Amino acid sequence: MFAKALVKTPCTYMIHGLTTANLGQPDYEKALQQHDEYIQALQACGLEVTILEAEENYPDSTFVEDTALLTPQCAIITNPGAESRRGETAAIKNALTDFYSHIESIEPPGTVEAGDILMVGSHFFIGISKRTNPAGAAQMISFLEKYRMTGSCVTLEKVLHLKTGVSYLENNNLLACGKFIDKDEFKNFNILQVEADESYAANCLWVNGTVLVPAGFPKTNKMIEDAGYPTIEVDVSEFQKLDGGLSCLSLRF
Numbered sequence: 001m002f003a004k005a006l007v008k009t010p011c012t013y014m015i016h017g018l019t020t021a022n023l024g025q026p027d028y029e030k031a032l033q034q035h036d037e038y039i040q041a042l043q044a045c046g047l048e049v050t051i052l053e054a055e056e057n058y059p060d061s062t063f064v065e066d067t068a069l070l071t072p073q074c075a076i077i078t079n080p081g082a083e084s085r086r087g088e089t090a091a092i093k094n095a096l097t098d099f100y101s102h103i104e105s106i107e108p109p110g111t112v113e114a115g116d117i118l119m120v121g122s123h124f125f126i127g128i129s130k131r132t133n134p135a136g137a138a139q140m141i142s143f144l145e146k147y148r149m150t151g152s153c154v155t156l157e158k159v160l161h162l163k164t165g166v167s168y169l170e171n172n173n174l175l176a177c178g179k180f181i182d183k184d185e186f187k188n189f190n191i192l193q194v195e196a197d198e199s200y201a202a203n204c205l206w207v208n209g210t211v212l213v214p215a216g217f218p219k220t221n222k223m224i225e226d227a228g229y230p231t232i233e234v235d236v237s238e239f240q241k242l243d244g245g246l247s248c249l250s251l252r253f
């Protein structure tokens with residue numbers, strides 16, 4: 001269960017954030033409104049949400065999930081693989097000192113973005129991607145082991161982050177699309193298959209028994225409801241234009 005979340009208001013330069021999507025430029029006012037609705041959904045799941053101020057120097061800084069891995073025992077600040085995002089970690093580290101007494105940091109040449117990290121109890125699957133390298137994953141695993149948790153690597157193709165293609169919904173249920181459906185590393189999970197035309201919805205967010213689902217993906221929403229979860233649909237279309245999913249917009253702990 002989570003008690004808190006950290007989010008960060010999108011800055012006006014978010015419209016120039018990194019992207020591979022061909023969906024056009026985000027509308028800033030709409031993004032702000034969607035971000036508010038996202039916060040309300042987290043609050044509806046019982047979380048106390050801390051909202052950090054926008055930081056104009058970092059267009060992608062609203063995607064806070066990439067900057068830290070939060071565990072019950074410690075926070076691990078990442079070193080984002082995208083150079084334009086490296087400086088985002090300072091404000092996050094500063095904010096986390098209010099909540100954590102144990103804070104570790106990934107150091108170069110290691111790079112990690114925590115969108116590549118899937119938490120399953122005390123085990124953490126780490127995607128090796130363009131943003132997370134083997135050196136970063138090795139540092140991450142040694143920090144996890146220091147605090148009596150475990151980690152293992154998963155190789156990725158064609159997706160930005162591991163959690164672009166999979167989400168853990170607890171109770172052994174793994175939402176997955178495309179190549180992730182048959183991945184050996186995930187063969188012991190009960191796989192809920194997201195259809196190719198709804199692949200963006202493979203990034204959902206379990207929060208205390210409820211699942212936040214991006215609006216506009218009715219088959220995935222129904223599949224999750226049929227699996228026994230209440231869902232809340234949240235429109236994040238302006239963040240999708242920057243390759244961002246629901247999970248990227250918060251850190252839960």
Ligand code: CIR
Pocket residue numbers: 017018019060063065066082085114115116160161163164242243244245247248
């Ligand atoms: C980026 O490319 O870094 C941002 N535009 C999107 C980051 C999305 N984060 C995530 O999937 N965890």
